[in-house]
Amino acid sequence: MTTSFSARLAVRELEPYAPGLSIDEIRSRYGLERIIKLASNENPLGVSPLAKEAVERKAASVFRYAQSGCPRLVEAIAGLHGLSPDCVVIGNGSDEVIDLLIRCLAEPGRNNVAVFKPCFGLYPLQSRICGVELRAAPLRENFHFDWEALLDLVDERTSLVFVTTPDNPSGYSPPAPELEKLALRLPAGTLLVLDEAYMDFAACSEGIPNSRLAEFSLLPRFRDFGNLAVLRTFSKLHGLAGLRLGYGLMPAELASCLCRARLPFSVNILAEAAGLAALEDRDFLLETLKTVERGRELLQRELAALGCRVYPSSSNFIMFAPPERDGPARPEGEAGHVFESLLRRGVIVRRLNSYGLPGLLRVSVGKEEENRIFLTALREILA
Ligand SMILES: Cc1ncc(COP(=O)(O)O)c(C=O)c1O
Incomplete structure (x- = not known):
């Protein structure tokens, strides 16, 4: 059926807002039990x-x-x-x-x-x-x-x-x-x-x-x-x-x-x-701040130790570029490869394509255990 509606040009041409992937999306796509979401800079401790x-x-x-x-x-x-x-x-x-x-x-x-x-x-x-x-x-x-x-x-x-x-x-x-x-x-x-x-x-x-x-x-x-x-x-x-x-x-x-x-x-x-x-x-706020400060330090240090280019962050997330590797370039790029490989291991980080930064990734600071699982997965992928 045809309609006679026509949205304003500015709206017809819009690219929708690109949110981080959701846990449910990844669970159903890969059939995984445990998913860790470090993609949207949410509070690592959950809700107050x-x-x-x-x-x-x-x-x-x-x-x-x-x-x-x-x-x-x-x-x-x-x-x-x-x-x-x-x-x-x-x-x-x-x-x-x-x-x-x-x-x-x-x-x-x-x-x-x-x-x-x-x-x-x-x-x-x-x-x-x-x-x-x-x-x-x-x-x-x-x-x-x-x-x-x-x-x-x-x-x-x-x-x-x-x-x-x-x-x-x-x-x-x-x-x-x-x-x-x-x-x-x-x-x-x-x-x-x-x-x-x-x-x-x-x-x-x-x-x-x-x-x-x-x-x-x-x-x-x-x-x-x-x-x-x-x-x-x-x-x-x-x-x-x-x-x-x-x-x-x-x-x-x-x-x-x-x-x-x-x-x-x-x-x-x-x-x-x-x-x-x-x-x-106040207790929740203080605990969150401590968790983020500690986790940020750990992630920045360990990402650098893995050869990533790490951009110093004063926030609850860290932007980084995976190390260049020897050999032919991957069609999806190194960041794309790391992103997909993390997903298959149940770890969601944020690709930055929608920011025009296809070579970079952003990871939110999680709970200590989540940070360690992310780092272990990344170590395996980069090995
Ligand atoms: C820089 C910046 N401003 C604003 C917002 C939106 O925050 P809110 O959830 O309050 O709409 C975000 C969300 O991620 C953000 O990164």
């Missing part, structure tokens, strides 16, 4: 026990709508960062806040959005859906940021500049003074969006949360900047990726626009209850 209890307690109330705007959660987030609740926009994952920022600030066909390339896939995707021009400055060869190249793309029609720190997929965090210089050099009317989905892992040192925050983040000096938004998520440190909860901190006037443009009840009552409980679960 307090958040899990809160979800169980709240389950009987899911027939009700959440309180509009989730004011208790907004208060708690504002308190966590020492800011006014008027500056907080919660969303169905920080993905929703990214989408809202683009939709509220960039006029289709007139404004543009500037990013680095490669970058987290949602900035280009949502910009395209909105019909907004995307400008991308290449990262340096070592995946550090080339600020001059980015600023060259920015003009008075640039509504938003997205910078991810620590960056995904490299794990690199630029020093805060570089971010400050960038914020000060942007034209009036351009918002600098610092996506800090993984900042908790960079800011923690020797198990002490936020002890290095001022080194990497402008958040402690948020009030000094009128053109700054900072994005955070409950998907990583708090282990709530599947519930979808994230937030943005931004000037109150802008926050108010986003809250008006947001779909009603996009944050559901289970996510709200879990988020409130997760913020209280």
